[in-house]
Amino acid sequence: MIQYALKCSHGHGFDSWFQxxxxxxxxxxxxxxVxxxxxxxHVEKAVMTPRVRPARNAVDTPKSPPEPQGEAVPLNVPRNAAEHALxxxxxxxxxxxxxxGREFASEARKMHLGDAPARAIYGEAKLDEARALVEDGVPVAPLPFVPNRKAN
Structure with a gap:
């Protein structure tokens, strides 16, 4: 397969693959x-830069890390509004x-059926467990983060 950068007589540029x-x-x-x-x-090949992969046995030379701008911020500190909100x-x-923890699905089901007192819980569930809860009408929602595992 080969990819060409193409250009029509009207100046539109686009890429296409050919055998x-x-x-x-x-x-x-x-x-x-077309x-x-x-x-x-009226389509012609456009000027393009080739993609050249290094040899499989080539040794990668380490690249220097980018120069920090301002003070260094630890990775666990929120940097923007979205990270602060999360x-x-x-x-x-x-x-x-x-x-x-991993008992989330069974605890949520027990509360839904009235076998356990209602309370706010969070934890972890496998995809099929979460899907079964939703199908059974148990009110659950995914969290946009992975809970910290707590040792009990």
């Missing part, structure tokens, strides 16, 4: 290579709910 260079020439001669934007049949949500969930 080989000969296949491109054959399709172009038959008028089957602009993906306007349908123009950190606040995590704090609220952890402060106002009971962590039930």
């Amino acid at each position: 080989s260079a000969a296949a491109y020439d054959k399709l172009r001669a038959a008028g089957m290579v 602009c993906a934007i306007c349908g123009d049949q 950190a606040e949500l995590r704090k609220r969930v952890e402060d106002n709910s009971d962590y039930v």
